Amino acid sequence: MTDDRATAGSGPADEWQDGAPYRSRRRTLVRVAVPLAVTAAIAAGVGLVPALADSSPPELPALTAEQVVAKVLGSQAETLTGTVSLSADLGVPSQLLGAAAGGLAGGAPGGGSGGKSSGADPTAKLTGLLGGEHRLRVAVDGPDRQRIGLLEQLAGYEMIRNGDQVWTWDSSSNEAVHLTGARPDAKADGHPGKGPLTGVPTTPQEAAQQFLGASAGTTTVTVDGTVNVAGQKAYRLSVKPTGSGSTIGEVRIAVAADNGVPLSVVVKGTDGSTVLDVHFTDVSFAAPSAKTFEFTVPKGAKVTERKADPAPHAEISPEEAKAATEGLNVIGEGWTAVLSAKLPGNDVFVPAEGKGPRGKGGHGPGGGGKLENPLALVKSLGKPVAGGSLISTKVLNVLVTDDGRVFAGAVTLPVLQSAAGVK
Amino acid sequence: MSRAEAVPAEAVAATAVTTAAAAARGRRPQTAAGFLALFRNELVLTFRRLRTIVLLGILALLPVLIGVVVRIETDGPRGGEGPAFIAQVTQNGLFLVFTALAVALPVFLPMTVGVVAGDSVAGEAATGTLRYLLVAPAGRTRLLAAKFTAGLVFCLAATVTVATAAVIAGAALFPVGDVTLISGETIGLGSALLRAVLVAAVVAASLAGLVAIGLFISTLTGSGIAAMAATVGLVITVQILDSFPQLHAIQPFLFTHHWLTFGDLLRAPMEWDGVLKNLGLQAAYVAVFGSASWSRFTARDITA
Numbered sequence: 162m163t164d165d166r167a168t169a170g171s172g173p174a175d176e177w178q179d180g181a182p183y184r185s186r187r188r189t190l191v192r193v194a195v196p197l198a199v200t201a202a203i204a205a206g207v208g209l210v211p212a213l214a215d216s217s218p219p220e221l222p223a224l225t226a227e228q229v230v231a232k233v234l235g236s237q238a239e240t241l242t243g244t245v246s247l248s249a250d251l252g253v254p255s256q257l258l259g260a261a262a263g264g265l266a267g268g269a270p271g272g273g274s275g276g277k278s279s280g281a282d283p284t285a286k287l288t289g290l291l292g293g294e295h296r297l298r299v300a301v302d303g304p305d306r307q308r309i310g311l312l313e314q315l316a317g318y319e320m321i322r323n324g325d326q327v328w329t330w331d332s333s334s335n336e337a338v339h340l341t342g343a344r345p346d347a348k349a350d351g352h353p354g355k356g357p358l359t360g361v362p363t364t365p366q367e368a369a370q371q372f373l374g375a376s377a378g379t380t381t382v383t384v385d386g387t388v389n390v391a392g393q394k395a396y397r398l399s400v401k402p403t404g405s406g407s408t409i410g411e412v413r414i415a416v417a418a419d420n421g422v423p424l425s426v427v428v429k430g431t432d433g434s435t436v437l438d439v440h441f442t443d444v445s446f447a448a449p450s451a452k453t454f455e456f457t458v459p460k461g462a463k464v465t466e467r468k469a470d471p472a473p474h475a476e477i478s479p480e481e482a483k484a485a486t487e488g489l490n491v492i493g494e495g496w497t498a499v500l501s502a503k504l505p506g507n508d509v510f511v512p513a514e515g516k517g518p519r520g521k522g523g524h525g526p527g528g529g530g531k532l533e534n535p536l537a538l539v540k541s542l543g544k545p546v547a548g549g550s551l552i553s554t555k556v557l558n559v560l561v562t563d564d565g566r567v568f569a570g571a572v573t574l575p576v577l578q579s580a581a582g583v584k
Numbered sequence: 585m586s587r588a589e590a591v592p593a594e595a596v597a598a599t600a601v602t603t604a605a606a607a608a609r610g611r612r613p614q615t616a617a618g619f620l621a622l623f624r625n626e627l628v629l630t631f632r633r634l635r636t637i638v639l640l641g642i643l644a645l646l647p648v649l650i651g652v653v654v655r656i657e658t659d660g661p662r663g664g665e666g667p668a669f670i671a672q673v674t675q676n677g678l679f680l681v682f683t684a685l686a687v688a689l690p691v692f693l694p695m696t697v698g699v700v701a702g703d704s705v706a707g708e709a710a711t712g713t714l715r716y717l718l719v720a721p722a723g724r725t726r727l728l729a730a731k732f733t734a735g736l737v738f739c740l741a742a743t744v745t746v747a748t749a750a751v752i753a754g755a756a757l758f759p760v761g762d763v764t765l766i767s768g769e770t771i772g773l774g775s776a777l778l779r780a781v782l783v784a785a786v787v788a789a790s791l792a793g794l795v796a797i798g799l800f801i802s803t804l805t806g807s808g809i810a811a812m813a814a815t816v817g818l819v820i821t822v823q824i825l826d827s828f829p830q831l832h833a834i835q836p837f838l839f840t841h842h843w844l845t846f847g848d849l850l851r852a853p854m855e856w857d858g859v860l861k862n863l864g865l866q867a868a869y870v871a872v873f874g875s876a877s878w879s880r881f882t883a884r885d886i887t888a
Contacts, residue, residue, distance in 0.1 A: 192883045196876040203868045207837075244857075298767075298855075310767055312855060315668035315686055315847035317766035332766035335671035442857075459764035461675040 218387045219394035221418050226382040229396050232421035233369060233414075241301045241422065242453075243391065243444030245365070248294040249437045251556055282338065283329050286311065286318055296442075300449040308453055321456045328456040337464045368439050369414045369423030379403055379495035390415045390424035391441040406576040407496035408556045409436070420446060428556075436556050492568075492580045499570035499580040546574060548583025619730070622722050626734035630700060636738070639696040640745045646692060647684035647750035651677075655757045668847065669766075676763055677754025678773070681780045682850065684750040685743070685787050689843050690823060693742055697791050698815035700738045701798025704731040705881065707808035715886050724882045728799070732874065735795035736788075743788040747780060767851040779849060786846045790862050793839040793869030794819065800877035803884065836861075839869050 224232075290311075298310040311318040316333040327340035385399040395415040402409060410431040415424045425440030458464055492499045540561055543550035549562035551574055559569040560577040568577045630636055654673050668686040672679040705728075708714035717727060754760065763776035771779075798815040805811050822838050825831055835841050842865060845858030 189883065192879040196872065196879050199871050199875045203871060207868075310851075312848065312851070314844050315682075315766075317768070317851060319768045321768075330768050332764075332768070333668070333671060335675070456768060457770065459675075459768065459770065460762070 219389055219418075221387045221394055221396060224384060224396060226384050226398065229384055229398055229416050229421075230382060232396075233416050233423055236366075236421035238420040238422045238446055239301070239303045240448040241299065241444065241446055242449045243299055243441045245297040245299050245439060246294070246442050247290060247297060247437075247439045248435075249291045250434070251291055251436060251554055283320060286329075286331070300453050302449050302451075302454065306454040308449075319456070321454055323454040323456070330456070330459065330462065335459065335462045337458055337462045338467060339464055340467045342468050365414075365423040365426050365439050365441060368426040368437070369416075379497075385413065387418075388415050388425075390417075391444045393424055393441075393444065394418045395424050402496035404497065406572050407431075408558065408571050408573060409496060415440070422446070430555055434555065493570075493576075497570065497572050497576050499568050499572060499577060501569075501580065502567045503565060546578075548578055548581055551577075618722075619726060622720075622726060622730045623733055626730040627737060630734045630738055631741070636700065639699065640742060643688065643692060643696060643742055643745045644749040646688055647680055647746060648753045650684055650687060651680050651750070651753040651757045654680075668844075672764065672766075673754070674758060677756075677758035677760045678751065678763055678776055678780065680754030680758070681747050681750040682783065682847070684746050685783065685846070686844065688746050689787060689790075689846075690840070693739075693746070693787070693791060694794055694819040694840075695816050696742050697735070697739055697794050698798055698819060699812050701735045701795045702802050702812035702815040703808040704735060704799055705802040705877075706805050706811035707802075709806040709886070710808045718886060725878060728803075728878055728881050732795060732799055735799060736792060739791040739795060740785075740788040743784045743791075747784040751780070765850050765852050766847065769852040771852070783846050783849055786849065786859055786862070787843075790843050790846070790866055793866040793873070796870040796873035796877070797839070800873040800880065803877045803881040806887075837865070839865060841865070 296312040298308075298312060300308040305322070305324050307320075307322045309320045311320075313333070316331075318332065319328070319330045321328045325342055328337060329340075330337040379402060381401045381403055383399050383401075385397045388395050388397050395417050398414040398416060400412040400414060408431055409428060410433065411429045413425075413427040413429070415426075416422070417424050422444075424444065426437070427435060427440075428437040430436050490501055492501055540550045543552040543559070543561060545551075546560070549560050549566075552559040552561070553574075556571050557569060558572060558574060558577055559567060560574070560581055561567050562581050562583065566581065568581050570577065570580075650667070651673070654670060667683055669679045669683045673683055705714065708717060718724065722730075760773065762770050762772055764770050794815070797818065798811070801814045801818075802808075802811040805814075819840065823840050826835055826838050826841055842858055842862035845862050848855035848858050
C-alpha cells in the first residue's frame, strides 16, 4: 500500500511538469532500483548470515595434538542425540557401491543389488550413504542402545539397536528386518561406548576413530585452530599421512572441547577436493528418552527375521563363502593398506545370484544374467594399465589384474601395482 | 509488448493513465473496504471461471485415480518402487493425501497455478479489459496486490481440493486408523489429520513463489497464452535443472528444490529444517518477482 501511495504521490508532480512525459527518468530509476535493491538485499542476507554465524573461532586453551587425540580416545560421553549431515563424493558409481557392499560383507552376491534389493536391508542402504548427501538422525545411549534414522526425501529408514535386538525398517517399502542375538560388544573392541551399528561411519565419532585409532605411526597430527560446530566449541585436528602413496591428502576432525566427542570429519583428497564431509548440524549430549529405542512393527510391515550368528551368511553356498573369506586379505597398513581379493568365476557367481538371500524373486536372475562374465565386465569399466585394468575414482583405486585378482585401496596406482606384484 | 510498439500508442496510453491517476487522486484515503472490494472481485473472477472449476475438478480426480489404481493392484508395490508413500496407502487411507500431494506437486499443481497466475494480467490485456480495470479508482499496485492474493488463494484452493479428494477417496477405498509415520512411530488419527492439514498448508505456501513469477511474466506480455506457457515451461525447465548433479551449486536456490521437503513433517519429531528453507526461499521469490512485477506493471503502457 505504501508503494502505491508513493507512486501516486510522486506521479502528479512529474505529470504536470509542463507537458513532460508521464514516465520521467527519476520514476524509471525508482522502478528499476526497487527490484534490484530487493534482490541485492536477499542475496546479501543469504551470503552474509551464514558467514557471520561461522566467523570468530572460539577461544579455547591451547592443547597439543596428543592431548586432543587423548581427549577423543578417552571420551566418556556415552549419550548423544543429534542430526548428522553426511556428504560423500567418492566418485564411485552407485552400482559399484552395491557390488562392493556385497563383497565386503562377506561375499553376499551383491552385484546389481544397489538400491533395488529388499528395502530394509542395512548393507545396501548404508553403502548408498557413500554417494551424495544425506541427513541422519542419531541417538546413542551407551553401547547397547543406538538409533540411526536416515532422513530421505518423502521416506525414512530407521535402524534401532536395543540390547541384542536390532530392527531396521524402511518406510518406502514398509519392510522390516529383525536381527536377534546381535552382540553389542562384538565391534566395540577398543572403543567402548561407540560400537558402530554398521561398517559405514554414520557419525563423526566413528569416522574420527577410524582415522585416529587405526593409523598411528604413519600420520602427522596437528591442532589447526578452533571452530564452532553445531554450536559447540571445538578443536580442529589436522591429520595427514606422512608417507606418499595415499590418495587422501588431509583429514580434518573437529573435537568438542567439553567432552572430546568428534563433531565433524572432513576428508580431502590429494588434489584438495572434499571427499567426505560428515558433521553434526545439531547435537546434544543429554540422554535420549528410553522410548527412542523401542520399536513396534508398523501395521502391515513385512518382517524378515534374521539371526546374527557367528556365520552370518549361512544361506550362501559353502564354496562361495570360502572363496569370499579366503580370498580377502589386507596388504600393508595404515594409509596405504590395500585390500585384495580374488574375483569369483562364473560357476560360483551366477547360481548364487539366483538364490541369494537378498535377491528379490524376479530381480535376481535378471541381475545374474548380466554378470555372466564378471571379469570381463569389471575390466570393461576400467582403463588398461600394466598388469590389468584400473578403475579409478577420486579416492579409491581398484586394480583388476589379468588373472582375476582385485586390489583396492585409497592409494595411488603404483602402490596397487606393487601390492599385486606386477612390474 | 516492446517499447517500440508502444511509442505510437503513447498518446492513447498517456490519456488512459492520466485518467486513472487523476481518479486515484480523487479517492486518496484508501480504505480497507476499498481494497477488499477489489480483492473480492478478483476472487469471484478467478473462481467463477469455467476454466478454474475444470482445473480444480481435474485436481480432485487425481487422488481418486491413484487410490483406485493402488486398490486394484492389491499385490502392493515391489520393494519401495512407485510414488512416495504407496506402501503406506494400502495400510492407511490417510496416506493417500501425502501420495497425492507428492504426485501433484511437481507437475499438476504448478500447471494449474501457472495457468491462473500467468493469465492474471496478460489475459485481461488480451481481452481488452485491463484498461477498464485501471480506469477504476484503484491504482495499479492495488490491482496487482489483488491479483497476487487471488493467485495465492487459488494455490490454497487447489491444494485443499487435492487433499480433500484424497481423504475421501482414501477413506472409501482403504482402512483408516492410527498412522505410522515415516520415522516408525505411530500416532492417532486425529493428530495425523492435523499433520495432513499442516502439510497441505505448506504445499500451498510452496507455490507462492510460482504465483509471483507467473504474475511477473504476465505483466511482460499482452498474450495470456504466452504468459501461461512461459510460466509452466519455466517450472519444467527449473525441475530439469534441479536434476543435474553438475548444477549442484545453484540448486538450493531453485524454487522447486525444497518442494518435497514437506515429507519431513511426517517424522517424529518433525524436521523443520527443509520446510523452513522452502518457505524462506518462496518468500524471497515473492519479494523479488513481486517487486519486479510491480516495477513493470506500474510503468507499463496499457494499450489494450
